[in-house]
Amino acid sequence: MFFKKKPYLPVSSGWLFSATKLVNPFFALLDPEVAHRLAVSAAARGWIPREKRPDPSNIGLEVWGRKFSNPIGLAAGFDKNAEAVDGLLGLGFGFVEVGSVTPVPQEGNPKPRIFRLPEGALINRCGFNGEGVVAVAKRLDAQHGKRKLDETSRNPSSSTDEAKHRGKAGPGILGVNLGKNKTSEDAAADYVQGVHTLSQYADYLVINVSSPNTPGLRMLQGRKQLEDLVKKVQAARDEMQWGKEGPPPLLVKIAPDLSKEDLEDIAAVALALCLDGLIISNTTVSRPDPVSKNPVAREVGGLSGKPLFNLSTNILKEMYVLTKGKIPLIGCGGVSSGGDAYQKIRAGATLVQLYTAFGYGGPALIPQIKAELAECLERDGFKFITEAVGVDCR
Numbered sequence: 030m031f032f033k034k035k036p037y038l039p040v041s042s043g044w045l046f047s048a049t050k051l052v053n054p055f056f057a058l059l060d061p062e063v064a065h066r067l068a069v070s071a072a073a074r075g076w077i078p079r080e081k082r083p084d085p086s087n088i089g090l091e092v093w094g095r096k097f098s099n100p101i102g103l104a105a106g107f108d109k110n111a112e113a114v115d116g117l118l119g120l121g122f123g124f125v126e127v128g129s130v131t132p133v134p135q136e137g138n139p140k141p142r143i144f145r146l147p148e149g150a151l152i153n154r155c156g157f158n159g160e161g162v163v164a165v166a167k168r169l170d171a172q173h174g175k176r177k178l179d180e181t182s183r184n185p186s187s188s189t190d191e192a193k194h195r196g197k198a199g200p201g202i203l204g205v206n207l208g209k210n211k212t213s214e215d216a217a218a219d220y221v222q223g224v225h226t227l228s229q230y231a232d233y234l235v236i237n238v239s240s241p242n243t244p245g246l247r248m249l250q251g252r253k254q255l256e257d258l259v260k261k262v263q264a265a266r267d268e269m270q271w272g273k274e275g276p277p278p279l280l281v282k283i284a285p286d287l288s289k290e291d292l293e294d295i296a297a298v299a300l301a302l303c304l305d306g307l308i309i310s311n312t313t314v315s316r317p318d319p320v321s322k323n324p325v326a327r328e329v330g331g332l333s334g335k336p337l338f339n340l341s342t343n344i345l346k347e348m349y350v351l352t353k354g355k356i357p358l359i360g361c362g363g364v365s366s367g368g369d370a371y372q373k374i375r376a377g378a379t380l381v382q383l384y385t386a387f388g389y390g391g392p393a394l395i396p397q398i399k400a401e402l403a404e405c406l407e408r409d410g411f412k413f414i415t416e417a418v419g420v421d422c423r
């Protein structure tokens with residue numbers, strides 16, 4: 030993928046990543062949403078370190094025909110409006126997912142709507158606050174240029190460096206996570222609009238049917254509803270004129286609060302419709318111990334971070350077994366170390382995402398997780414990361 034370079038901080042080696050730890054206590058004093066806003070602005074301006082060290086070779090992999098230099102991605106919700114994609118990829122994430130993006134801009138729920146818990150967790154009820162698909166498309170267009178649509182294959186004279194990188198796996202992979210507007214009565218139309226406006230910028234697309242803060246959204250995970258929705262979105266994507274590389278893969282992001290029957294239904298739909306992947310999982314509406322004892326736990330919203338790890342990893346394992354390892358899964362929920370990422374991979378994840386731990390740990394966490402993951406693989410005798418996918422489910 031091609032990104033225009035911004036004037037980044039001149040130093041890019043390890044000490045600058047470590048130095049960012051000094052800022053964490055200051056951020057912890059701020060309201061979580063203010064701290065988040067500052068972090069996104071800093072990343073958008075390039076006021077963050079840029080990773081120049083190569084990733085350990087044993088953590089690189091290819092998924093959907095695209096090369097990932099490492100499997101650690103930034104989950105949706107951090108850069109909802111695609112303001113800082115280049116800066117965030119520059120931190121060394123293997124991929125960054127923007128959104129959720131809704132067709133029409135939305136304020137989201139009243140503030141405060143993000144709450145910290147001492148257990149390395151957050152509760153949020155943001156409610157898809159965002160600038161909407163048109164603003165996000167304009168930003169991606171200005172920053173990254175249009176990709177994938179047939180234009181470069183029809184116009185060979187445009188084989189500049191930029192054109193060569195379009196739609197190819199470059200230093201960073203961009204996921205676009207689509208949501209629906211709160212008051213919209215036709216969910217499928219919302220996702221289709223997202224596809225029409227944003228899919229030409231995406232290395233992969235996500236249908237998010239699992240955020241707990243949009244009334245009725247999670248109902249779309251039901252067998253019939255999901256089947257209808259995925260068919261409509263796939264059709265909308267496939268109607269577009271794609272170049273040689275074909276359309277972006279389509280994934281569905283699911284909740285961790287699903288019964289065995291729900292999971293079986295989702296697996297059946299995913300296999301029948303040849304879905305390209307599942308993201309497991311979003312935040313939970315449950316309050317596992319020890320969080321339940323904290324008065325903040327009574328806040329309405331989705332819980333993320335460490336207390337979500339076991340729940341989301343168990344669901345991941347179940348889904349890996351149900352889908353017989355045939356569909357790439359992205360493991361998300363409570364990852365805060367290389368060991369956690371490794372456990373997700375052993376539980377069936379091909380790729381891993383995090384959000385909350387990045388909020389607490391800042392940029393220094395990313396190289397640390399990658400190094401720890403590489404060590405775990407080496408320790409257990411895996412030459413390539415793909416060898417470890419799902420080993421705990423066999």
Ligand SMILES: Cc1cc2nc3c(=O)[nH]c(=O)nc-3n(C[C@H](O)[C@H](O)[C@H](O)COP(=O)(O)O)c2cc1C
Nearest residue numbers: 104105106128129153311333334362363383384385
């Ligand atoms: C403040 C906040 C906002 C989020 N917004 C979105 C969103 O818009 N779309 C989405 O699919 N997930 C959203 N998420 C969920 C994360 O992408 C992720 O699935 C979840 O936080 C679990 O990962 P973690 O424990 O590493 O944070 C949000 C999470 C947080 C904490």
